[in-house]
Amino acid sequence: MSASLASPSRVLFVDDELPLRTVVSRLLERRGVEVTTAGDAVSAVELMRDQPFDLVLTDFQMPEMDGFELLAHVRENYPDTPAIMMTGHASVQHAVQAMANGAVDYLPKPFAVDALAERVIGQIEARRKARVTSSATQLSSRARTPRSGSRTGPPFIGQHPSITSLRELTTRVAMSKAPVFIHGESGTGKEVLSRTIHDASQRSGPFVAINCANLPRELVESALFGHKKGSFTGASSDHTGVFEEADGGTLLLDEVTEVAPAVQAKLLRVLQEGEVQAVGAKRPKKVDVRIVATTNRDVAGAIEDGAFRDDLYHRLAVFPVSLPPLRERGDDVRLLAERFVEKYCDLYGYPPKTIAPTLMDRFASADWPGNVRQLENMVHRGVVLSAERDTIEPGDVHHAGLDDAAPIDGGLSPRPLAVTTLDEMERHMILQALQETDGNQIQAAERLGISDRTIRNKLKKYREEGFVD
Helix, strand or coil: CCCCCCCCEEEEEECCCHHHHHHHHHHHHCCCEEEEEECCHHHHHHHHHHCCCCEEEEECCCCCCCHHHHHHHHHHHCCCCCEEEEECCCCHHHHHHHHHCCCCEEEECCCEHHHHHHHHHHHHHHHHHHHHHHHHHHHHHHHCCCCCCCCCCCCCCCCCHHHHHHHHHHHHHHCCCCCEEEECCCCCCHHHHHHHHHHHCCCCCCEEEEEHHHCCHHHHHHHHHCECCCCCCCCCCCECCHHHHCCCCEEEEECHHHCCHHHHHHHHHHHHHCEECCECCCCCEECCCEEEEEECCCHHHHHHCCCCCHHHHHHHCCEEEECCCHHHCCCHHHHHHHHHHHHHHHHHCCCCCEECHHHHHHHHHCCCCCHHHHHHHHHHHHHHHCCCCCEECHHHHCCCCCCCCCEECCCCEECCCCCCEHHHHHHHHHHHHHHHCCCCHHHHHHHHCCCHHHHHHHHHHHHHCCCCC
16 A cells, blocks of 8 residues: 555755656645655755755755755754755665665665655655654653653553453563564554564663664665774764663664575674674673564564565564454544544644544444554544544545555545556656657757756667667
8 A cells, every 4th residue: 555644745846857756746635745856966955944844855965065965954944944855876884874875765766666665655644743743742741741661652442352352461571681573564562562562662762763674785784783983984983783772771673584695693692692893883782672573574474485584483483473454443543533533633733523424434344454454544634634623534544645545444445546656757858848849859859858868878778778769
């Protein structure tokens, strides 16, 4: 299922090629994102002075001011705005420099456009969640002083027997240091359960989460274990890995089965020895970390295929836990929907709302391929679009202006787009422009906002690849 945002967010996309700007803008707008584009970094700087953005998405190679300089400008002047870099010049050194200049993610070209949308929306939602958590913490601290040693975390909501059993198990497991391995479909609440385990423990350290699937392959070791200044080209300063960050607390290794086999061996050693050695460090350092790992993959199949180490799985799965999909949780759908209404009414300062019976019945009978995350997004959307009313109607949730395509599953989930690369979409736009201009390269270039030299180079490439005669 394609990710989409429940309420509009604003992205600034910076690239000097109009076809790419057009493709990316259309893609993100179909996911509920408002996109402003700039053809160069200098224009982007001017745009940021006049209006706020939730995220900056930038290419690297641009005239006058390159992507690194733009990243540095964003980090210095808009430190709360995440930035993602795309580049066709991918390398370990390049990735490290991008991260050093403030990029929260790094995408080497070519990549699937749906993957780009997932990364962008994931970063926006993470920022939004952080703001909500920060606001809730401030309100809570003003309203009451918690008991010494107490924690306030997201409760794992549900009355279905499988969820009740999980809560009871969590209470017992949380007090130990034993690793927990959570398996479940995307959107079932694996991170929420992980935080619940941490909150129920007596560990004084932080809860740290890292999504192993989103890490650039070249930076996995550095992200997990850290690196020392000068340990490789581009390592201009020491970097603390997530194991050290989580010392004394809990580390969530989200989608752990996506870690490369070579790194899995080092991860196994850290778990066995209880110590971590940063890249370039002369000696290891002891760490006290409680591990929670998650995956949505078929673990047995991954082990059989050689993609995941059997010994690492057994080291992580002292307590294996399986989260049921939302479609198997019965009346929990109604309970969760009501909780999400309360959550977003509180967030936006709206008076209490109810869900229309017809909409609640559709919620209860839906298949929910995106599970709890999909339900929350739809309720969030409904709360926003019913701002002037006290009842959320079906039309507030299934809104033609926000859905990607024709609805399925009773109008609750958009039909996913075919996975297409940016190169494929760029080729389609160039060939279409040439067709519409009867092969006139100069006119096609003007229409696309690129040079006719670029058209010639692209056509040469397409002939070599067999796409045109």
